[in-house]
Amino acid sequence: MDLPAPESPHALLDAVRPPAWAERLGLPPTEGPLTDGRALIGRLLLAMESTGNGRTLLHTALRQLITEDGCVVGAEAGQDGRTLRIRARRGVLLAAGGFEGNAELRRDWQGLPGADWTMGPQGANTGQALVAAVEAGAATGLLDQSWWCPSLRFPDGTAAFTLGLHGGIFVDGTGRRFANESLPYDRMGRQMLAAKAGTTSDNPVWWIFDGRFGDELPGITVVPADRKAFTEAGLWRTAATLDGLAQRIGVDTEALRTTVRTFNGYAADGTDADFHRGEDAYDRFFAQGEGANPCLVPIEEGPFHAVQIVLGDLGTKGGVRTDAQARVLREDGSPIPGLYAAGNTTASVAGPTYPGPGVPIGSAMVFGHIAASDMAGQSTGA
Numbered sequence: 001m002d003l004p005a006p007e008s009p010h011a012l013l014d015a016v017r018p019p020a021w022a023e024r025l026g027l028p029p030t031e032g033p034l035t036d037g038r039a040l041i042g043r044l045l046l047a048m049e050s051t052g053n054g055r056t057l058l059h060t061a062l063r064q065l066i067t068e069d070g071c072v073v074g075a076e077a078g079q080d081g082r083t084l085r086i087r088a089r090r091g092v093l094l095a096a097g098g099f100e101g102n103a104e105l106r107r108d109w110q111g112l113p114g115a116d117w118t119m120g121p122q123g124a125n126t127g128q129a130l131v132a133a134v135e136a137g138a139a140t141g142l143l144d145q146s147w148w149c150p151s152l153r154f155p156d157g158t159a160a161f162t163l164g165l166h167g168g169i170f171v172d173g174t175g176r177r178f179a180n181e182s183l184p185y186d187r188m189g190r191q192m193l194a195a196k197a198g199t200t201s202d203n204p205v206w207w208i209f210d211g212r213f214g215d216e217l218p219g220i221t222v223v224p225a226d227r228k229a230f231t232e233a234g235l236w237r238t239a240a241t242l243d244g245l246a247q248r249i250g251v252d253t254e255a256l257r258t259t260v261r262t263f264n265g266y267a268a269d270g271t272d273a274d275f276h277r278g279e280d281a282y283d284r285f286f287a288q289g290e291g292a293n294p295c296l297v298p299i300e301e302g303p304f305h306a307v308q309i310v311l312g313d314l315g316t317k318g319g320v321r322t323d324a325q326a327r328v329l330r331e332d333g334s335p336i337p338g339l340y341a342a343g344n345t346t347a348s349v350a351g352p353t354y355p356g357p358g359v360p361i362g363s364a365m366v367f368g369h370i371a372a373s374d375m376a377g378q379s380t381g382a
Contacts, residue, residue, distance in 0.1 A: 002034065003038075004033050012049060013042050015058055017121060019036070019038065021222055024160060057077075060078070062096065062129055062132060063132070064076050065133065065136045072339040074092065090376070091340055091371070093341065094342075094345045095364060097345065098125055098318070099125065100125050100313060101121070101122070101124050101125040102115060102127045112311075116158050116159065118159075119160065119222065129345050133328055137336055138336060139333075140347065142318035142351070143347075146316045147354060148185070148188075149313060149314060150309050151311070153204065153309065154235070155230060155232070155235060159312040161221070161312060162217075163219065164286035166287055167297045168181070168299070169207075169209075169259070172195055173250075175259055177263070177275065181275075186353075192311045193311060198311045199311050204310055206251070207306065209299060211304070235308045236307045237305070242260055245306055260299050263298070267297060270291060270296065272295075319341065319346045320346055326342055326371035328340060342363075342371055348363065
């Protein structure tokens, strides 16, 4: 539910980041109530404050964990140029997101070129909590995994989550389709990984659609796209004919022509014989076409468009291994006394799958609660 905006400045609520789209466009937080995830975060901060038993420290970065005799008894952090050593009587909970903002770790652990195509907040989620836990003896898992999604590449080099296609097809560098474009976003991202399509700037995926959509993209983008800026950056290319479009995006003319002709035949028949688009309830949720299969909208009315799509993510999902009490485990499977973790700092409870929207935050909330409950029942003796 929406959280009403405070009537006067509030140190914690004023520190909540703007909505993702506004932050990505460099806009200030919207006026009025906090909504969606911002409302969730705001209520968490207010609940913490209301207990009178906790402090929320802003601009305070974890440096390392403090250990004594194999137990984690606190954390060292930096704040305004000074060092804080914070003792923990019952435990330390790491819930600091993933490492999607760290280009070096992404290259080392995922074999991907950088950290620009994530929906994680720019400049944050650098994996320091994960590194600190490893230094304290933590085992890791799923480091090659993320919450994947096809993403619209932006002129500034970033990318934004794109889903819910109701028109067009995706083609790789050969001008051919390689998957059902209406797949759930994580599964589509995995198809891009498998096809090695859109994983680097020199092998993009092109979203091909026709003039029936005007200047609008036939899908949902979390951050709005300015067609003029995209066109000037070469990320949105247009031609009067399919052959002209193929030349503009550097794919084989006959291959693209054949791909579109085949797809249009499937649209007429209502059956995608190659990738079964439209046969699943999820596919049809976003569909706006007509006929036997509303997911299959023919590509036949010029001008023709191609917009660049790359492999993005909503954050990484690999990290420290934990048990059912959210305790961080060593390589031998034993828990590290005093150390807990939740959210994208951990190797996700979902493993290499994405059961549905909300799983990242939902599992973080559940295991954060479990960790706190476990801490309340024991002390590390610190």
